[in-house]
Amino acid sequence: MEASRDVVFDGVTKRYDDGTVAVDTLDLTVDAGEFLVLLGPSGCGKSTTLRMLAGLEEVTAGEIRIGGARVNDLPPGARGLGMVFQSYALYPHMTVADNLSFGLRMVRRGERLEAAEIDERVREAVDMLGLGPELAKKPRDLSGGQRQRVAIGRALVRRPKVLLMDEPLSNLDAKLRGQMRIELRRLHERHGTTTIYVTHDQVEAMTLADRIAVLDGGRLQQHASPLTAYHEPANAFVASFLGTPPMNLIDGVAGDGRFVAGELGITLPTHLAGASGPCTFGIRPEEVEIVQADADGVAAEILGVERLGGESVYHLEVAGHSIKALWRREDLAAPNIDLAVGSAVIFPKSSES
Ligand code: ADP
Numbered sequence: 001m002e003a004s005r006d007v008v009f010d011g012v013t014k015r016y017d018d019g020t021v022a023v024d025t026l027d028l029t030v031d032a033g034e035f036l037v038l039l040g041p042s043g044c045g046k047s048t049t050l051r052m053l054a055g056l057e058e059v060t061a062g063e064i065r066i067g068g069a070r071v072n073d074l075p076p077g078a079r080g081l082g083m084v085f086q087s088y089a090l091y092p093h094m095t096v097a098d099n100l101s102f103g104l105r106m107v108r109r110g111e112r113l114e115a116a117e118i119d120e121r122v123r124e125a126v127d128m129l130g131l132g133p134e135l136a137k138k139p140r141d142l143s144g145g146q147r148q149r150v151a152i153g154r155a156l157v158r159r160p161k162v163l164l165m166d167e168p169l170s171n172l173d174a175k176l177r178g179q180m181r182i183e184l185r186r187l188h189e190r191h192g193t194t195t196i197y198v199t200h201d202q203v204e205a206m207t208l209a210d211r212i213a214v215l216d217g218g219r220l221q222q223h224a225s226p227l228t229a230y231h232e233p234a235n236a237f238v239a240s241f242l243g244t245p246p247m248n249l250i251d252g253v254a255g256d257g258r259f260v261a262g263e264l265g266i267t268l269p270t271h272l273a274g275a276s277g278p279c280t281f282g283i284r285p286e287e288v289e290i291v292q293a294d295a296d297g298v299a300a301e302i303l304g305v306e307r308l309g310g311e312s313v314y315h316l317e318v319a320g321h322s323i324k325a326l327w328r329r330e331d332l333a334a335p336n337i338d339l340a341v342g343s344a345v346i347f348p349k350s351s352e353s
Contacts, residue, residue: 005029005030005031005032005068006030006031006032006033006034006066006067006161006162006194007028007029007030007036007053007064007065007066007162007194007196008028008029008030008063008064008065009026009027009028009029009049009053009062009064010027010062010063010064010065011025011026011027011061011062011063012025012026012027012049012052012059012061012062012063012064013025013026013059013060013061013062014045014048014049014052014057014058014059014060014218015060015061021218022045022048022218023045023048023049023052023218024045024217024218024219025061025062025219026045026049026062026218026219026220027220028213028220028223030162030194030196031194032194033192033193033194034194034195034210034211035185035188035195035197035208035209035210035211036195036196036197036209036210036211036212036213037196037197037198037199037204037205037208037209037211037212037213038050038196038197038198038199038213038215039199039200039202039205039209039212039213039214039215039241040200040214040215040216040221040241041200041216041241042200044215044216044217044218045215045217045218046166046198046199046200046215047166047198048218049198049215050164050166050196050198052064053066053071053079053081053162053164053196054076054079054081054083054164055071055074055075055076055078055079055081056076059072066079066080066081066161066162067080067161079161080160080161080162081160081161081162081163081164082155082156082158082160082162082163082164082193083155083163083164083165083166084148084151084152084155084163084164084165084166084168085151085165085166085167085168086166086167086168086170086171087171088139088147088148088150088151089151090139090147090150090151090154091139092138092139092140093138094138094139095135095136095137095138096131096134096135096136096137096138096139096142096150097122097135097136099139099150099154100122100125100126100131100150100153100154100157101118101122101157102154103154103157103158104117104118104121104122104157104158105118118157121157121159122153122157124157125153125156125157126153128153128156128187128190128191129149129150129152129153129187130149131146131149131150131153134146134150143176144171144172144173144176145172145176145179145180148168148169148172148180149183151168152168152184152187156191156193160193161193161194162193162194162195162196163193163194163195163196164195164196164197165195165196165197165198166198167198167199167200168184168197169181169184169199169201169204170199170201177204181203181204181207181208182207184208185207185208188208197209202241202242202243202244203244205226205242206226206230206242207226209225209226210225211223211224211225211226212224212225212226212229214229214237214238214241214242216237216241221234221235221237221238222234222235222238226242229242230242230243233247233282236249236280236282239282243284243285245285245313245324245326246285247282247283247284247285248282248283248284248285248288248322248323248324249280249281249282250264250280250281250282250321250323251278251279251280251281252264252278252279252280252281253277253278253279254268254272254275254276254277254279254281255275255276255277257273259272259275259279259281261281261319261321262319262320262321263319263320264298264318264319264320264321265298266281266298283323284326285313285324285325285326286326286328288316288323288324288325288326289325290302290314290316290325290327298318298319299318299319300316300317300318300323301316301317301318302314302315302316303315303316303317303322310328311326311327311328312326312327313325313326313327314326314327
């Protein structure tokens, strides 16, 4: 049974009328209480996936189940979902308190909630979201972050089985986005509602998700915890999508414990020593070490440096390949290394392929 699997996409495909296949045979499960992030570049099918789950888009093939029950043909209102979108769509003429309770005061499927029940749910959301001082205000008197909290509160008071969020932070400035990421994660730990969150921002995905589903071209590339996807990417797409700067990828050939790409030859670490044939060698910028010019390694030239304060990104050219190396402050304190634009050597500490 799928008791602990709250949401299941079982071979789900979406083909739009113009022939575009936005989602291609998606198999994905979301466990009860899990925070799943759908991550990928613009146009990869994230919103379509969410909209099919929400009932806003028809499923072309396959089955979607919520709590074990097929929902393909259920209208959106009957699926027990809460939704938070990029545009918060708060009612501008209503106070925060009314925005929160409005949906509950409507008669839904013939059922009307008791006033005491409505008050209780609103009070719980207000406490959780710290909206007490804002209750009498109108949306125009709130900051972007406060509006976002009201939108989340409005979804949560419905006690949804699954909370859906589509790029909910993209209208906020960078600083506020950073704060809201922490807040959303803490909030999730308190309410524990199964959450599916769409974003193209890998930092949001890394920091919010229990698991990430990486999509590209409508196809699932990897479904794993953020750190697994980072350290053990399923393919070159995932490797280059996660991480800033992204993983360095070099196409070449492996054999006899070495990787060769043109004039670049690297001794493979033991766990990759058995690799053979054409392959892509990947190494994270933070794993690229720069050592003394006379040390054993591969000659490289430093083409430029981005000094970011706590860390610096070195742009290197190694036998015709562009490689980025990320160095933290403590690395930079290493003695006897000439980090001026000029010569150096790189030497991989560890690597993936
Ligand atoms: P994302 O949310 O990852 O940016 P979408 O799910 O919105 O991607 O879109 C996936 C693909 O489907 C894109 O190629 C997009 O152009 C296409 N698409 C989205 N909506 C429609 C539509 N109504 N009709 C035709 N194609 C669409």
